[in-house]
Amino acid sequence: MTVSGKPPQVLLVAAFDSQLKWCAPLRTALESRGMVCTTVAPSDVSSALSDQQVADAGFAAVEPMSWAAIVRAAAGSDVVVCSLAGPLVQRLCRDLAALPLPAPGPVLVSGWVGIIIEKITAGYLDRAGTDVVAVNSGADLAHFSQVAAALGFPDDHLLLAGLPFLSTAPAPVRRSGPPRTVLWADQPTVPTSKAERRYVYERLIDYARRHPDREVLLKPRHRPGEDTFHRMKHHPADLLAGVDLPPNLRLDYTPITTLLERVDLLLTVSSTACLEAVDRGVRVALVADLGVHERYGNQVLIDSGLLRTFEQVGDDDLGTVSPAWRESYFAGRDRPPAEVVVDRVEKLLASEERPSRAVWDSSYVRGVWAARAAVGGSDGPPRRSRPVRLLIRLARRF
Numbered sequence: 437m438t439v440s441g442k443p444p445q446v447l448l449v450a451a452f453d454s455q456l457k458w459c460a461p462l463r464t465a466l467e468s469r470g471m472v473c474t475t476v477a478p479s480d481v482s483s484a485l486s487d488q489q490v491a492d493a494g495f496a497a498v499e500p501m502s503w504a505a506i507v508r509a510a511a512g513s514d515v516v517v518c519s520l521a522g523p524l525v526q527r528l529c530r531d532l533a534a535l536p537l538p539a540p541g542p543v544l545v546s547g548w549v550g551i552i553i554e555k556i557t558a559g560y561l562d563r564a565g566t567d568v569v570a571v572n573s574g575a576d577l578a579h580f581s582q583v584a585a586a587l588g589f590p591d592d593h594l595l596l597a598g599l600p601f602l603s604t605a606p607a608p609v610r611r612s613g614p615p616r617t618v619l620w621a622d623q624p625t626v627p628t629s630k631a632e633r634r635y636v637y638e639r640l641i642d643y644a645r646r647h648p649d650r651e652v653l654l655k656p657r658h659r660p661g662e663d664t665f666h667r668m669k670h671h672p673a674d675l676l677a678g679v680d681l682p683p684n685l686r687l688d689y690t691p692i693t694t695l696l697e698r699v700d701l702l703l704t705v706s707s708t709a710c711l712e713a714v715d716r717g718v719r720v721a722l723v724a725d726l727g728v729h730e731r732y733g734n735q736v737l738i739d740s741g742l743l744r745t746f747e748q749v750g751d752d753d754l755g756t757v758s759p760a761w762r763e764s765y766f767a768g769r770d771r772p773p774a775e776v777v778v779d780r781v782e783k784l785l786a787s788e789e790r791p792s793r794a795v796w797d798s799s800y801v802r803g804v805w806a807a808r809a810a811v812g813g814s815d816g817p818p819r820r821s822r823p824v825r826l827l828i829r830l831a832r833r834f
Contacts, residue, residue, distance in 0.1 A: 437469055437782055444514035444785060447542075448475040449506060449528075451483035453658070455519040456493040458549040461600040461774035462517055469778060471515065476501040481524065488659065492691045507531045510542060515781055517545045522555070522562030529565035530805050533796050540788040543567045543781050550599070550708030552576060553733030557583055564589070565801060567792045568780050570597040570773075574764040589798035593791040595780050598765060598773035599711065601693070606766055607717035614752055615701035615719070617651045618643070621692060621709035622672060624657045626732050630670045637672060639725065639746040640703075644685035646750055652685040653699065659689050703749065706733035710742065711765055714757055721749045 437444060446466050450456040456475075463473045477483050479500040490498050501509065510516045511532060518525050525546045532541070546563040547570030560580045563569050571577045577596045584591035620640055627633055637654070644652040656672050673687060688695065692709050696702070702713040702720050710720045721744040728734050728743070737743065741758035748754070769776065784790065795801055 437471070437785065439514050439785060444471045445512070446471045446473045446515040446517065447506075447509050447513040448473055448517040448519065449478070449510075450475065450498070450519040451477055451481065451485070451521075451524075453485060453489040453493060454549045456485065456490065456495065456498070458547065458600055459517055459519045460494050461772075462545075462777060465772075465774040465778040466515070466517075466781070469782065474509075475499065476506060476509070478503050478506060478520075478524075486659075507535075511535050511537055513542045514785065515543045515545065518566065519547070519549065522559045526562040526565060526808075529792065529796070530808065533565075533805070540790050543784045543790070544792055545570065545777065545781065547597070547600075547777075548572055548576075551706070551711065551733075551736060553706055553736050554730065561587075561804075564593065565792050565795050567593055567784055567790050568595055568777060569593045570595055570600070570777050572597075572599050572765065574767070587798070587800040589795045589800060590791065593795065595777065597776040597780075598769060599708070600772075600774040600777065602711060602715045602766070602773055604766075604769050604772055606715045606762060609719060610717040611700045611719075614647075615650060615699075617653070617699040618701045618703060619653045619655055619695055619699040621702055621704040621707040622654060622656045623705060623707050625669075626705045626707075627726055628669070628731070630675070632726055633670045633672070634675055636705075636723070636726070637675060639723075641679070641682065641685060643746065643750055644682045648682065648684055650684060652682075653688045653695065654685065655688055655690070655692060655695060701754070706737055710737070710740075714762065715766075719754055720757070721754055723749065 448459045448463055450459050459475065463475065466473055475495060475497070476499045477485055480502050485498060507528065510528065518528055520528070529544065544566035545568040546566040548559065551572070552559060556576070556579060560569070560583055564584070569580070571580065571594055574596060577594060580594055581591045627636065640652065640654060644650070654672055660671055660673050692712065696713055696716045696718055699718060702709060702718050703723055704710055705723055705726070710722060713720045720742050722734060722737055722740065722742045723746060724734060724743045725745050726732055728738060734743065739758055740761045742755045744753070744755055771779070
């Protein structure tokens, strides 16, 4: 595909590793259609990408760029994939709307990097000013459509695509019977308190001692010294320092996508890794010993059929994924999620339609943006980034 006789120019913007992971399959799909992609990270807005995180996401280079430069680059692009926190997505839309953009302007793409466990309405409204809002589940789509109708703007920017790193349909459960390799997918802020995190790790140690014939892997969300969008206060490497761990339990920093190829049970509280596991035919138990509560994010997983206690997990009393829950995230697609998004992007490029403009012109959005300009937005002024260590390699790593 070409725009004005040239390959479409795509700007991908991400600030943290989870956002870069969301961009990766979109970049692959965009480039497969002949588009030219450039990936950048804001250097003067909160961000953190280590060399290893960039490489793990499959990128050879991520260019640090000031926010002002990102806005200018976005204005000159044909497509902008904005994989940022909601307030920054809204800020980019506002900044672009304030410019004299040549018609029709760039196609703006946004979405969520995982299961939405909080701020579902606010997060949608922050992204509603983009042309393609990639939605992860049927339940989310129904909610967003209801919000748009209530606030008086069209919802044709909504696209039920699914998470880009998932497949078209989940694989069958690859193995029944007692698990041999068990993976704990740790989360940076769930649970938050030191005492609760220590309790979870102690129960995992108990499980490993009870089943010495099983390999138990504790996968921290990031390595010590790295950072993510949600900042971890109590890293397992610190909490377990000096603890006599059973020989069959160890910390493993291998990317989750690689680990899922060889494990047959994933444990977590509310990590999006549970969807990745279901997608690959790995059994899942969502540990609920701390309770079901919004602060743990597992309230949105209550109908998954996978909530279990450590006692049940230790007894191999594992749940079965609810068909309705699975279908909400996987049903209705005959193409990979990233391809679904790029199909819509190509359609908008060809038609020169920009659904965002009707949202920008709605009374609700005009009012919100005017208020943000007057009193300061929730995104606030640019902040100094956490150290961004970006490795530029000669060859792209996949």
